[in-house]
Amino acid sequence: MSARARRIDPTSGDRVFDRTRRSWANAKTPELAIVQNVLRTPLGSAARDRTYGVRPVDNAAPNAAALWRQNVLTALARWITAGTLRDVEVTSVVVPLATGGSALAYAVTFKGRDGRPQTFNGQRSS
Amino acid sequence: MTAIALPSGTTDADRFARALAILRGPEVFAGDTSLVAEDLRVLGQLLADGRSVVLRAVAQCHPGKATADGILAELEGEYGLPDGSLLSSAERQQRLLAKYRSRSWPAPTAVLATVRTFAAEAVLATNTSDQVDGSDPTAVFRFALLLSRAHLDDAALMDALDQRLAEQVSADESWSRGDRLGFRCDDPSSGCDLTLLAF
Numbered sequence: 001m002s003a004r005a006r007r008i009d010p011t012s013g014d015r016v017f018d019r020t021r022r023s024w025a026n027a028k029t030p031e032l033a034i035v036q037n038v039l040r041t042p043l044g045s046a047a048r049d050r051t052y053g054v055r056p057v058d059n060a061a062p063n064a065a066a067l068w069r070q071n072v073l074t075a076l077a078r079w080i081t082a083g084t085l086r087d088v089e090v091t092s093v094v095v096p097l098a099t100g101g102s103a104l105a106y107a108v109t110f111k112g113r114d115g116r117p118q119t120f121n122g123q124r125s126s
Numbered sequence: 127m128t129a130i131a132l133p134s135g136t137t138d139a140d141r142f143a144r145a146l147a148i149l150r151g152p153e154v155f156a157g158d159t160s161l162v163a164e165d166l167r168v169l170g171q172l173l174a175d176g177r178s179v180v181l182r183a184v185a186q187c188h189p190g191k192a193t194a195d196g197i198l199a200e201l202e203g204e205y206g207l208p209d210g211s212l213l214s215s216a217e218r219q220q221r222l223l224a225k226y227r228s229r230s231w232p233a234p235t236a237v238l239a240t241v242r243t244f245a246a247e248a249v250l251a252t253n254t255s256d257q258v259d260g261s262d263p264t265a266v267f268r269f270a271l272l273l274s275r276a277h278l279d280d281a282a283l284m285d286a287l288d289q290r291l292a293e294q295v296s297a298d299e300s301w302s303r304g305d306r307l308g309f310r311c312d313d314p315s316s317g318c319d320l321t322l323l324a325f
Contacts, residue, residue, distance in 0.1 A: 008153070008154055012155055012160075013152070013153070013154050013155030013160075013162075014154070014155050014160040014161055014162055015154070015160070015161040015162050015165065016161075017161060036153075037153040037154075038153075040152060040153040041151045041152055041153045042128045042152065045128035045130070045151050045152050046149065046150060046151025046152075046153070047148045047149045047151065048149040048150065048151070052151070053151065
């Protein structure tokens with residue numbers, strides 16, 4: 001039986017119901033669900049495990065992109081060490097916003113247990 | 127601190143759902159309009175049901191809280207009480223609790239706890255050795271129970287009370303019952319049959 005994880009909508013944070021199967025929708029892969037859920041959780045905000053989550057960065061900081069990359073790799077370290085996530089790489093770029101401030105667009109590429117490359121794209125607003 | 131949307135509500139299931147949402151953290155949105163909230167409420171109800179079963183099991187072990195659909199009959203047998211199936215649950219619990227308390231030692235506080243199982247307003251009056259040393263030193267072995275007139279008029283209640291006290295107090299002690307201590311000729315509340323002159 002292949003591993004499954006429930007799909008969580010990356011925008012709303014709500015579970016997704018699959019009406020054709022009359023059950024909860026599955027995430028594309030469990031590894032993708034791990035990456036998405038970790039990056040949705042500020043470090044320390046989950047009471048079940050205060051070490052779970054990613055430390056936020058100030059998008060306006062001069063080294064925000066590099067700092068975010070480091071924080072994401074730190075947040076995913078336990079799964080990288082366990083071999084669940086492999087060849088993890090984070091690319092990020094700060095994008096100035098027309099309304100002022102800046103957003104940080106990033107992409108996390110990795111391989112799961114099946115060895116297929118996967119990508120998670122996200123954006124942080126300041 | 128990160129704000130987390132939580133399910134609202136006042137039931138036990140809602141409270142457990144909120145606790146689960148806090149444990150989960152902001153990786154999911156658990157506000158009232160979400161499927162996550164409903165899922166957590168179902169889990170919360172599961173926890174609430176389990177909690178109530180545990181609390182009920184604990185209550186069954188206590189003489190004053192065991193119920194007829196629980197182990198009340200077994201506890202009655204264990205404490206040597208006759209079958210109480212014709213009595214109400216409250217009466218059975220009261221007599222079982224009194225039986226349990228009567229097994230305590232005969233200190234005034236313990237005796238009062240037994241008496242108050244039957245009459246919550248009961249007051250225990252004792253004689254100190256200083257008070258009776260020059261008159262009747264044996265009066266230290268006597269005490270008085272001050273109860274309401276309604277309870278004093280209940281013969282069955284007083285009979286049950288006497289049985290429990292006979293089991294609890296030591297053989298050299300005796301007691302009297304009355305509604306007050308001190309008879310006043312000019313007080314219409316003083317009754318020759320209920321007011322204690324002394325004990």
